[in-house]
Amino acid sequence: MTQQLPCSQTGGSAADYHIHTGNCIDILPELPEKSVELIFADPPYNLQLKQELYRPNQTLVDGVDDTWDQFPSFESYDEFTRQWLSACRRVLADDGTIWVIGSYHNIFRVGKIMMDLGYWILNDVQWHKTNPMPNFRGVRFTNATETLIWAKKSEKQKKYTFNHQVMKQLNEGKQMTSVWQIPLCTGAERIKDEHGKKAHSTQKPEALLERVILSSSNEGDLVLDPFLGSGTTCAVARKLNRRSIGIEQEPRYVKIAENRLKTEGTQ
Amino acid sequence: MTQQLPCSQTGGSAADYHIHTGNCIDILPELPEKSVELIFADPPYNLQLKQELYRPNQTLVDGVDDTWDQFPSFESYDEFTRQWLSACRRVLADDGTIWVIGSYHNIFRVGKIMMDLGYWILNDVQWHKTNPMPNFRGVRFTNATETLIWAKKSEKQKKYTFNHQVMKQLNEGKQMTSVWQIPLCTGAERIKDEHGKKAHSTQKPEALLERVILSSSNEGDLVLDPFLGSGTTCAVARKLNRRSIGIEQEPRYVKIAENRLKTEGTQ
DNA sequence: TATAAAGGTGAATCCGCAC
DNA sequence: AGTGCGGATTCACCTTTAT
Numbered sequence: 412m413t414q415q416l417p418c419s420q421t422g423g424s425a426a427d428y429h430i431h432t433g434n435c436i437d438i439l440p441e442l443p444e445k446s447v448e449l450i451f452a453d454p455p456y457n458l459q460l461k462q463e464l465y466r467p468n469q470t471l472v473d474g475v476d477d478t479w480d481q482f483p484s485f486e487s488y489d490e491f492t493r494q495w496l497s498a499c500r501r502v503l504a505d506d507g508t509i510w511v512i513g514s515y516h517n518i519f520r521v522g523k524i525m526m527d528l529g530y531w532i533l534n535d536v537q538w539h540k541t542n543p544m545p546n547f548r549g550v551r552f553t554n555a556t557e558t559l560i561w562a563k564k565s566e567k568q569k570k571y572t573f574n575h576q577v578m579k580q581l582n583e584g585k586q587m588t589s590v591w592q593i594p595l596c597t598g599a600e601r602i603k604d605e606h607g608k609k610a611h612s613t614q615k616p617e618a619l620l621e622r623v624i625l626s627s628s629n630e631g632d633l634v635l636d637p638f639l640g641s642g643t644t645c646a647v648a649r650k651l652n653r654r655s656i657g658i659e660q661e662p663r664y665v666k667i668a669e670n671r672l673k674t675e676g677t678q
Numbered sequence: 679m680t681q682q683l684p685c686s687q688t689g690g691s692a693a694d695y696h697i698h699t700g701n702c703i704d705i706l707p708e709l710p711e712k713s714v715e716l717i718f719a720d721p722p723y724n725l726q727l728k729q730e731l732y733r734p735n736q737t738l739v740d741g742v743d744d745t746w747d748q749f750p751s752f753e754s755y756d757e758f759t760r761q762w763l764s765a766c767r768r769v770l771a772d773d774g775t776i777w778v779i780g781s782y783h784n785i786f787r788v789g790k791i792m793m794d795l796g797y798w799i800l801n802d803v804q805w806h807k808t809n810p811m812p813n814f815r816g817v818r819f820t821n822a823t824e825t826l827i828w829a830k831k832s833e834k835q836k837k838y839t840f841n842h843q844v845m846k847q848l849n850e851g852k853q854m855t856s857v858w859q860i861p862l863c864t865g866a867e868r869i870k871d872e873h874g875k876k877a878h879s880t881q882k883p884e885a886l887l888e889r890v891i892l893s894s895s896n897e898g899d900l901v902l903d904p905f906l907g908s909g910t911t912c913a914v915a916r917k918l919n920r921r922s923i924g925i926e927q928e929p930r931y932v933k934i935a936e937n938r939l940k941t942e943g944t945q
Numbered sequence: 946t947a948t949a950a951a952g953g954t955g956a957a958t959c960c961g962c963a964c
Numbered sequence: 965a966g967t968g969c970g971g972a973t974t975c976a977c978c979t980t981t982a983t
Contacts, residue, residue, distance in 0.1 A: 514802075515789070515799050515827070518786070519786045519789025519790045519792075520790050521786070522785075522786025523789075526752065526787070532782050532783075535821075537806075537857075543855065549840075549853065551800050551840065553854065553855040553856060554801060554802075554855075555857050556857060573817055575816040585974090586816065586975075588821075588822040589822050723956055725956060725958060727956095727957065733954090733974070734973050739957070781956060783956080809976040811954075811975080814973055815972080820974090864977065866978090880956050
């Protein structure tokens, strides 16, 4: 079934990747049930954009609609969140886990909906940015973290992958905690466009994905990213000998990701 | 109106405190509207601990099994949360702010409801515990944080207190970030009962409250804690010359708090 | 008295399999 | 679903006891 969808793919090795162009809410139902061992999701939290794209009854929003209550963007964002999280839960294997990253703008809504859908939280990991953007006006605390929710599919789920010893080794022989000190993705790792500007506004550091993938999947496992963006998940998955599927709606990001994987693959 | 409620109180100074015995959902409606400059709330987390946990040396972990932390369902917890947060919003001054602390068990639900009620999040501060309890079985990451949501009353609110320079001074001259490294409340600071056991299962460190109160209130301001517990908020508020109101449902905790304030007051 | 060793403990959603 | 058993599993800090 996957092959019927428009996608770029490699073939043959234990680190194959597929990239699908489109909305994950449309594409995920075409993937086989329970076929994915690990999901990493970095969903958008641009409420304004989402309000333009979705509403609870699935129709497109065009202009002012006075049937909205006082929190239209929250409601539409919640509906969007419920849909992609539900679609992810269908393709997640019964012994799989999911990671979702977000900031205080969206992570509370996302976490609440994950709980409502039956996901069972294992940890809330804090990505502690060692070089955060300062709050120039001094009106708040410098926002130095993003939150990753790590969850299994259900409360009753017995089996899931956690490579405790691998994490311990990455932490000087001591048990890894839920606080990960990792710098922002900058410098050579940050992908630039033809004008030298950053090609993607929220490119995640590979070090972050390395911890996610190493801790909660094994070699040969299939990893899914429903909001692939610049392709970090597929790139790190391949480096660590995991298979991967990426889904990305914006053709320009798909191009960036494909080029990144092609380039890095020849290195 | 406050005086008509059963409460213990001091009189006269800029650091007066009042402690009310009862459920904050019942008591808050009796307090004047918009009368409080700062709220710190440490509500039940609804931990849902379902079994006993032993350390590797076979000793039993003294978990939080208090009945006040038990809720029959997410829905009932959400309804409870909506009620106390609404009641708090009524008594909060139009230029005031609120802090709510929680863990991954509850903070996503709390944050979502805060947003729905119109609160506008300023920061999600991470209390990074320097000495957390390890994950003894090695099946998850050591849970090393609790989350504090700091919010103003509404998106449109222009004024609120943030003592940027005070925070900067507490951080070696550098802008304070949203990650606070503070140890657990242990040792002499931890209040013990007559048997030498911890008097409250979730007593917060004074260092945490100091940052909260110093950053977002001024001397003479009125601080409210709707879940006073062992009285840390009132104790720190008095030390920092803030007036305070504490509400606590459990008579045994009220006694502890009153005794703590009486004792410390004579020092 | 000083130093070392031993013991206690913290908001925790903490095992997996065979029978 | 309940029981029993083999096996893997812990960090920082404070207090108490021992040398």
